[in-house]
Amino acid sequence: MKSEAVNLLRFFQIGKQCLIPIYQRTYSWTEEQCDLLWNDIIRVGTNDKIPNHFVGSFVYIQDNPSQVLTATPLCMVIDGQQRMTTISLLLLALANAIEKKGGELQLNEEFKVSSNYIKNNYLLNSNEDGDRRFKLILTQSDRDTYLNLLQAVPLPTEASKRIVENYEFFEDKLSDVNLKDVYVGIQKLMIVEIALDRSTDNPQLIFESLNSTGLELSQADLIRNFILMGLESERQKRIYNEFWFPMERRFGHAEYSSYFDRFMRDYLTIKLGRIPNIQDVHREFKFHSQSDDTKQIEDIVAEIYKYSEYFVNMVLNKEPNAFLKKMFESISDLKVDVAYPLLLEVYSDYKVGVITQQEFVEILQMLESYVFRRAICGIPTNSMNKTFATLYKEVDKENYLESFKAALLVKDSYRRFPSNDEFMRELMTKNIYKSRNTNYLLSKLENSRSSKESINLGQFSIEHILPQNLNLSEQWQSDLGENWKEIQEKYLHTLGNLTLTGYNTELSDRPFAEKRDMKGGFKDSRLFLNSQLDGLTKWTEGDINHRAEQLATIARDIWSIPALDESILQKYRKVKETKRTPSAYTLDDYKHMTGFRLELFSRLKENILEIDSAITEQCNKYYIAFRTADESNFVAIVAQKVDYE
16 A cells, blocks of 8 residues: 555646446535535635645555556546545536636736646546546446536436536536636645555455545445455446446435435345344445355345335335335325335235235235324334334245234234224324324325325315314304313314315414305315315314214224134234244353344343343353342343453
């Protein structure tokens, strides 16, 4: 490894071509990072007392430098591509700005810099032809956009959003400053140039070391790097072109990192049987990919590619089947991300013909009902993590739909599927106005009965039939009776008193009869939710309860609970009981544990400490002991052969 501090423009000027390898992430700097760089350049460019400004490191591997005699050396960039690309965009924008103002920039009495000088020295290898002519070649997603900008030709159809936006950002900034200050500022930029020797330096370890010390990369970047960096060139290109690049396009370049991280967590949940932390996805993937010696990296990437299609169709609204797309939208509205690992597996079974489309739809409806009923009944959501992570293991492929229904129905306590009575009771009495699912609930109720075509409810808002104003008008008090305050307090935010309207402001606190008959009022509304109000003369406690019961009955059928004979359920309960055979472990087993078993023992330790504040942990070199306060009784011992000293 050779490292030295050099002037940035000098680095660009020396003949070389910097190639961003295919395993590197796409260009991702936003206007925020560009603005920080711009301000630093203006600050040093306008202050004679600042001799230079450090902007980071450029790390690269130069291919066979000792064998290069006449050709321009090719440098594979390991770190620094974001700064390198951004500064190249700025230099291009500066060259074009100088061209617009006559072609030359007078720096002092003796020296001028021209637009061609900037391009030929810092952006082009003027003595080369073809691709070698360009000093910087970006990854496939960004390459054509950058080169087209540099050559002043029309942008490609699918232009890189970040490249275009940041070039235009600098173009706009340059229109309102002294161009000399900008060039002087760029002249003062310094970098640390780190050249690696392929025969002695490990690019993967260096890349991860740079990341661990502050380089902000997504888990997606790290995984792509881990998969591709160590492969020989042709194999690397084949995997990237067949799988990785199409997958990046499938996710969308701008959203790729955030959604891919979520997807990989779901994929690993399937493979590991537990939900990894989203910040540990890269580490967990390395563990997974290295734990199975029978699979080639091509097999793993092909499987990731397959599951990514299912994820994108479900989560990013790209499902080609209109009916399934509508189902996925409903599940997305519930915002239950922990269900997607299970859905990935069921989707896979649907795609290969293990289940029919109708069976897939029934499963989606079951999960939607399960999640929504639990939310209405106030059952904590944290238990669903493990429920969905392990539910697929309870499915019998020979009796797919039946076993899926049974797996949900036999769950009890905090994992239960709420009954019709519990669901309807909670739905009628619960304060649902401020629930995150209120719009979802009212929309589904409305579209279940209004027409064959769904109504777009985006222009409607939630309306309280009985107003929220604590100082109700005399008419409202008269309609409700002497207990009007108690009635308002009890029913205000419940289902029976809520509807949808496009005239929320106009309806306001008016008496019920006015709300019913005015333009845009309940009688004038085309919504099913308001049709029940048409024939009423006033709005009373009895009316609220009656409407709540009507809507809850409809909801019971929309979010239905699957039906199975008790004899069938009993069969699955017995199967479940037979699987509860505990495993035995010796104290020495702990040091060999990985994955789920390791997590199980670690959580056991946490749970023991939470039993009572009197329990304390006493660590030895070879074990953890838990004692009560008087130290007379052992509570538990968990072997952990690690050194605590």
